[in-house]
Amino acid sequence: MREVWGLLHNHEYLMTMLHSKREIFADLIGSCGQYYMTERLKQPLIHMQSEGLDTSFESWAARVHLAVGILELVEQLDEDDILICDVRHAHFGVNSGGKVKLVNLEGTLLRRxxxxxxxxxxxxxxxxxxxxxxxxxxxxxxxxxxxxxxxxTNLQVICEKIFLGWSTPDRIITPGLLMTVHTPHSIIALVRQCAQPPFPNDDLDERAEIVRSVSKRLDDALTELDNSLEAYRS
Structure with a gap:
């Protein structure tokens, strides 16, 4: 009973259980006492980060497709009022069906x-x-x-830390997922706007509208690009 009580106080376990039908977190396989197991997911962001600047179209197509999957995940998280407060490459995984999920929930919280x-x-x-x-x-x-x-917002931080990479105001130091030699200037501009939205004032409603506009334009642009690169995906 003590082990079960411990599980019920485990943040990751509870979040996984409560949202098990949404396919946004790694599936729960089972538990034994205070321990539990989730599905094994590939972590392509870590691989892409370590592989260096692969300039092939196959690599570019894979990056764009992964970015679209991340956008789909963000949309689901926003619908459930869940915030990722600790965004790292290692916290994103992909299952055998190509679905992007979160694999570490320590910094993932309900908005309230x-x-x-x-x-x-x-x-x-x-x-x-x-x-x-x-x-x-x-x-x-x-x-x-x-x-x-x-x-x-979730997307704002992901654009900054995952899509754009480590940067200073005037240059990118460590390129992110969408920063390659193939990246169209229009996509770069949208990712920068997504990471640092051009807020003219402190009006929260106006800020929200700007975020929605930038998010939709980025989503539309990446989806169109992803479709055009389908032939390069293995």
Whole structure:
């Protein structure tokens, strides 16, 4: 009984159980006492990160197809109000059917839980003091406490850390999934806008509309590109 109680307090296990029908997390195979097992997933992001700049069209086609799969996953997460607050290459996997899923849920939270954590009222000096790893929030300029909900989106962080890569304001240092010699300038521009949306003011409704617009344009562009590269996918 003690082992079962321990499982019920395991964040990853509970998230996997609660969303088992959504196919957004690695499938739960079974449990024994305090231990549980999930399906084994390939992790192509780690492989692509370590393979260097493979300039073949086959590699480019695989990258675009994977990016489209990640966008589909993000759409499902957004529908379920789930935030990925710790975005890493190793946290994404692909099953035998080509479905992109999350394989590490330690930093994956329901939006209401993440919002409660960032709006805890703790003292702050700058916005990053209120962040929950990759989930960004705002330090109140008047009260200097963290009293705001999450202001970043899943796609925004994925565009920045996965699609774009490690960069400075003027150049890309470590290319991301979609940064290759084959990447059209239009895609690069959309990924940059996705990572750093051009917000003209603090109006939350206007910000949300800008994010939706950029997300749709990126989704449409990558889907069209993915279809055009189908012949290069093995």
């Amino acid at each position: 839980v993440a919002n409660a954590m960032t709006a805890s009222g703790r003292p702050c000096s700058i916005d990053s003091d209120c962040a929950l790893i990759d989930c960004r929030s705002i330090c109140s300029p008047k009260t200097r406490v963290c009293d705001s909900h999450i202001v970043s």
